Amino acid sequence: MKHFSVQHSLAELGQPFSTACLPTPVAAPQWLAFNVELATQLRLPEQYWRSDEGLAVFSGNVVADWANPVAHAYAGHQFGHFVPQLGDGRALLLAEVIAIDEQRYDIQLKGAGRTPYSRGGDGRAPLGPVLREYLVSEAMYALGVPTTRALAAVLTGDWLQRDTAEPGAIITRIAKSHIRIGSFQFIAAKGDIAQLKTFADYVIKRHYPESAAAENPYLTLLTSVITAQAQLIAKWMSIGFIHGVMNTDNMSIAGETIDYGPCAFMDAFNPAQVYSYIDRQGRYAWGNQPKMASWNLTRFAETLLPLLSAEPEQAIELATAALLQFNAENEAAFLQLMGEKIGLKSATKDDEVLIRDLLNLMSANSTDFSQTFRLLSLSVANTTQGAAQLFADSSNWQQWANRWQTRLATQGLALNEVQQQMDATNPALIPRNHQIAKAIELANTEGDLSLFNRLHKALQTPFTLSGENADLAQPPMPEQCISNTFCGT
Template sequence: MQLKGSGRTPFSRGGDGKAALGPVLREYLMGEAMHALGVPTTRALAAVTTGDKVRREVALPGAILTRIAQSHIRVGTFQFFAAQKGTNSLKQLADYTIKRHYPDALNRDNPYLSLVEQVRDRQARLIARWMQLGFIHGVMNTDNMTLSGETIDYGPCAFMEQYDPDTVFSSIDRQGRYAYGNQPMMAQWNLARLAETLLPLISDNEDKAIERATECIVGFDAVYEQYWSQGMLTKLGLERDCNQPTLVDDWLNLLQKNGADFTLGFRALSSALKGD
């Protein structure tokens, strides 16, 4: 459980740790929507106003979100421990994460490499679900990637309307780093940062650790592609073993060419098949 908007914590950076009512309500609604759509996500237990004003561009009513999750351990948590706490504390964090989320990794030859592999697989599945729904997170930094594989921190996020892989919803993302079409790549980048922190635990031999971690991270592409293609074929009403490798791309190109709404395009296809 976490209180978002309650003020600064020992892990706060330059912000005040407070939240305005609007973003709190958005996170409440988005988390519940994603849960209803079958997407792993944090959820809101409660949202309350504080009676205080939060200073942003203008003064806004303050609020606190009680957020629940399997845990709030993030890639950024590992980066913090690796940079500030040393290898022993990092090992404690990794061991705790394994016991909490991936206990079967304890039976593997290399539990820490297994941790990276299993986080990779969960994130590949999660990002594929985002993409299949046209969801754009908006701020995919390492602090917003959980080790549990849950969506967290609904900031400048949205569901895409007109289909365009370059769609961006964050006003500060002027270069399109977190655009819809870049989300798989950004997930892989974040996973590489996680693997970097765990190199001393993966092997005492740095070159060997880098080699094994790199192989794991490169494998993200194949895992993601499997989840993405299977989910999209299902969304199109086709068997998962359908031997039409270009069908999904052809459909998406058709949506983009005609400026069609991503979600409504699928609904229109369904209606056409029914003869409506």
């Protein structure tokens, strides 16, 4: 393995961008999980792989000689209300490493204790949210969605008081960076344009280096982030994923899925579906995610106005024109992804009606989102088979299926080729809410990680379903349905 290459570029920016802070030691750490495949990609020395030395580092009990822990400062709009200072209240960036792909990645402890940004919190994470983030983030990676990843999870040996006493845990997560829209809001709110420029230049160099040579680097930065978010949200939508808390402090500049709190994959399709216990108004429902991403990006554009042009009116015009591209880019990406889900290699604008009508039919019949698309490949040769069994309204299903088959025929592809492409696009396995809840319950009450480990292994190959994992693919029974998920604060 090539040499473990460590850098600390964010820490070197110093105040106000981050603050040095040490993790708080824990009582009796134990390994919960360790990601050997990811450790290999990061060139992490094997002395830290499920060893006592690694346990000490990833529990925060020892600061490795290669670490320089800092808490990142950011602000954010939380459910539309601006909070000028949030920051890493329970997370610490240990280091940035250059991985096998020659890209830079953060190594961050989450749940490592109080920081200067904890705002009265204990800086810890309960076991349940750590297991949820580990499972869902790794599942998203396997599904091809840009995401933070889970390197390690440890039990702390301490108990946390939430609604009830819960075991504490720490997750080590990996990201291209943990810089958010809220990071720019924090600097912009200070009114120091020199600091804003310093930070924007840093982000350009780190994430969008091609922007540096543009006529207006900061406008190109804005358009690059818009494109990344437009594509990311389309991917979320195409797999029925609901982030749950799309506040500006939870939206990554790098276009990765970050901050897995009350997230969930839909069971029965409903565009207004919300799982987060705190989202009582449906702000971040499945169908609202593009609109809210656009809203967040507008807040990002506002922070860049002083850099876009010295003339305020021109800056607004440039930002507005850039933001108008979000809907077009998001809709184009969503159309292509959804087209692939129904067997179309290249969807056109004319296919939007076909896709929309299927979604409306799914909503009216409350069919399971993932199961419908997975079984759809079995309907390619016979529209009375496969997904047909899920629709109580068989007449409208058959009308739609006939139109769909007519469209498939225009491609001139063999039926088995269409089916293979659909099975490689539509996952057989997703992190089912009721299965995650059961895994968390077993871990919390009995210290039993068997279901967690089984889910983690199965979700690494989501497009392949073995007989031994067939139960994990099944939608919940009515009594198993999860209506609320919770963040880990």
